Amino acid sequence: xxxxxxxxxxTKMIEKSSTAQRLTKLLEMSDxxxxxxxxxxxxxxFFKEAADLVSSKEAKNFFKNVTELMKDxxxxxxxxxxxPKKKEV
Numbered sequence: 001x002x003x004x005x006x007x008x009x010x011t012k013m014i015e016k017s018s019t020a021q022r023l024t025k026l027l028e029m030s031d032x033x034x035x036x037x038x039x040x041x042x043x044x045x046f047f048k049e050a051a052d053l054v055s056s057k058e059a060k061n062f063f064k065n066v067t068e069l070m071k072d073x074x075x076x077x078x079x080x081x082x083x084p085k086k087k088e089v
Contacts, residue, residue, distance in 0.1 A: 014020040033039050053059060 014024065
């Protein structure tokens with residue numbers, strides 16, 4: 001099978017497949033999106049701000065507190081006071 005014949009058969013399969021058509025549209029949209037310098041700047045700013053937020057003192061304290069709470073909730077309760085058993089009459 002030559003390259004031209006293979007390409008024609010593949011093109012026909014893609015034209016018949018709704019999934020392949022959606023994938024083609026998605027790829028075209030992503031090409032347009034990443035060609036935009038504004039989109040690249042927005043992505044860069046988003047990830048920089050996210051990194052700053054996650055590495056902040058407040059975030060570290062939050063995750064520390066959540067971890068401690070999860071440990072407390074997952075462990076056996078500590079017995080602080082033992083009551084005598086009730087006498088049966």
